[in-house]
Amino acid sequence: MGALADLDLSALSVSVRLAAMTVIVLLMVGTPLAWWLAHTRSRFRPVVEAAVALPIVLPPTVMGFYILVALGPYGPLGRIADLSLAFTFTGLVIASVFYSMPFVIQPLQNAFEAVGKAPLEAAWSLRASKWDAFLTVISPIALRGYISAIVLGFAHTLGEFGVVLMVGGSIPGQTRVLSTTIFEHVEVMEYSQAHTISAFMLIFSFLVLLAVYIANRRFPIHVS
Amino acid sequence: MSRLVAQFHVRYPTFQLSIDLDAPASDITVLFGPSGSGKTTLLRCLAGLERASDGFMQFGNDVWQDEKRGLCLPLYKRPIGYVFQEPRLFPHYNVRSNLLYGYKRIPVEERRIAIEQVVDILGIGHLLERRIHKLSGGEQQRVAIGRALLTSPKLLLLDEPLASLDIQRKQELVPFIKQLHKALHIPVVYVSHAINEILQLADRVVLLKEGKVVGIGALNEVLTSPQFRRNLGSLRVGAVLDTRVANHESEYGLTRLEFKGQFLFISLQPVSVGESLRVHILASDVTLVVGQIDCPTSVLNILEATILEIRETDQSSVDVLLDIGAPLVASITRKSLVNLGLKPGQRVFAHIKAVALNEELVE
Numbered sequence: 372m373g374a375l376a377d378l379d380l381s382a383l384s385v386s387v388r389l390a391a392m393t394v395i396v397l398l399m400v401g402t403p404l405a406w407w408l409a410h411t412r413s414r415f416r417p418v419v420e421a422a423v424a425l426p427i428v429l430p431p432t433v434m435g436f437y438i439l440v441a442l443g444p445y446g447p448l449g450r451i452a453d454l455s456l457a458f459t460f461t462g463l464v465i466a467s468v469f470y471s472m473p474f475v476i477q478p479l480q481n482a483f484e485a486v487g488k489a490p491l492e493a494a495w496s497l498r499a500s501k502w503d504a505f506l507t508v509i510s511p512i513a514l515r516g517y518i519s520a521i522v523l524g525f526a527h528t529l530g531e532f533g534v535v536l537m538v539g540g541s542i543p544g545q546t547r548v549l550s551t552t553i554f555e556h557v558e559v560m561e562y563s564q565a566h567t568i569s570a571f572m573l574i575f576s577f578l579v580l581l582a583v584y585i586a587n588r589r590f591p592i593h594v595s
Numbered sequence: 596m597s598r599l600v601a602q603f604h605v606r607y608p609t610f611q612l613s614i615d616l617d618a619p620a621s622d623i624t625v626l627f628g629p630s631g632s633g634k635t636t637l638l639r640c641l642a643g644l645e646r647a648s649d650g651f652m653q654f655g656n657d658v659w660q661d662e663k664r665g666l667c668l669p670l671y672k673r674p675i676g677y678v679f680q681e682p683r684l685f686p687h688y689n690v691r692s693n694l695l696y697g698y699k700r701i702p703v704e705e706r707r708i709a710i711e712q713v714v715d716i717l718g719i720g721h722l723l724e725r726r727i728h729k730l731s732g733g734e735q736q737r738v739a740i741g742r743a744l745l746t747s748p749k750l751l752l753l754d755e756p757l758a759s760l761d762i763q764r765k766q767e768l769v770p771f772i773k774q775l776h777k778a779l780h781i782p783v784v785y786v787s788h789a790i791n792e793i794l795q796l797a798d799r800v801v802l803l804k805e806g807k808v809v810g811i812g813a814l815n816e817v818l819t820s821p822q823f824r825r826n827l828g829s830l831r832v833g834a835v836l837d838t839r840v841a842n843h844e845s846e847y848g849l850t851r852l853e854f855k856g857q858f859l860f861i862s863l864q865p866v867s868v869g870e871s872l873r874v875h876i877l878a879s880d881v882t883l884v885v886g887q888i889d890c891p892t893s894v895l896n897i898l899e900a901t902i903l904e905i906r907e908t909d910q911s912s913v914d915v916l917l918d919i920g921a922p923l924v925a926s927i928t929r930k931s932l933v934n935l936g937l938k939p940g941q942r943v944f945a946h947i948k949a950v951a952l953n954e955e956l957v958e
Binding site: 489490492493494495496497498499500501503504507508511512514 | 676
């Protein structure tokens, strides 16, 4: 039995799809939220900031528990969907969005704060509408923030365990991801398989972070 | 001639802006006043970057803001070119793409200003393919002005565009601003707190203090007004004359200037005969003489003048406002005023040292 087989390709595929979906949803939801946080003078700003940062300090089981209740057939999200989302891939994406939120929002917020309003006003004075200015001026200048947000959001989702187990269970091909696979291997004393996957994730995570730090240092931003 | 009508009443945490302005919108209008007088805030209100809840603004026939109707066009819908204190160029584009950013966003039929024209006036042809961070401060600001011009604006707003530059770059840029206004006929509103920029650029001055307009008029009217001295007393009081070069006396190193039928000498200027030249005469450099004097004098510049008004300034001196076809101010001692028995309406001669006529360099 080769190392590749130990890696459990279906779990890898679920992990990657989950991380990708989570990042896409978070970019769409997170961009306006991060922009608001970067520029608002509202007194609710610290409240929202604290809520966004909550997953960093909260035990994953606590988040997982509440999301599980919310997604269940009698929970608010379950009622909207008219079926239980618990133990489904969709439910896992919803849970991951909450769990990985700070890792996407915070780099974006920092980037938007660094860009400031000056380039935006300059773009307006050159006849660019708000959307146009955001897409052609703000986004490229905040590109590093986006790269950090995407990479960190992706890697963090890949590494989540507690929330996945609570909300998704570990259904092969649907909600079984790499991190839960390791746990199951260990439970049945399959240390060598657990080791293969663990080593893969360790190296992968290190390389991702290395890439982020290198990119942050010398990524030149040029469009033309 | 189209007019600029603006009324903004807005309270900020630290100060209040209360503007009621109705002025011809042609030529170069300078918003002048000390820091914190509301110049930049007023400019931002004109652009729509700040929204006064009690506000109205009309440029020519176009109403851009009328809060009674809840109307306030965002900046990107106003035909305004805006140059900020800092260049604010887009770092991810090169010079050419920065220049074309606004140009590409206006309809083809509204493009009155060509790229070649702007590149030529601003002298930035050799920079087009450069990256922004490879430009000097002065070059960046020229590109920023060019970028604004290429939107073919009907009104150009400049917010202390020279403030962040060193002396040399300032001197380099002032002629560009003068020339682009001459060449393109776009009304300019220019914010400045540097007296020398005003002397060189302004046709009309709006004097601001603590968020209010305290003086408005043609450059020389404002410079010679009591409000100007009262509010900016520490600055050198004087008058500005727009003269025409009559001829050169190169054997003496002098240029002869004509102003409303009278003549002034100035050190030789590299300006052709017939060209206009703006000169500044400090009040302290003007001496008054009553009646025709027969004694020979070394003073070359003697202008006939009528006393319009005598203004008390401090214990020992007074300002005498003269009419030489335009206002001119002479600062004399109170003792001389009494000795000569000067009165409004009286005809006098104003003696001016030739050396004082030089157009001052931008500080």
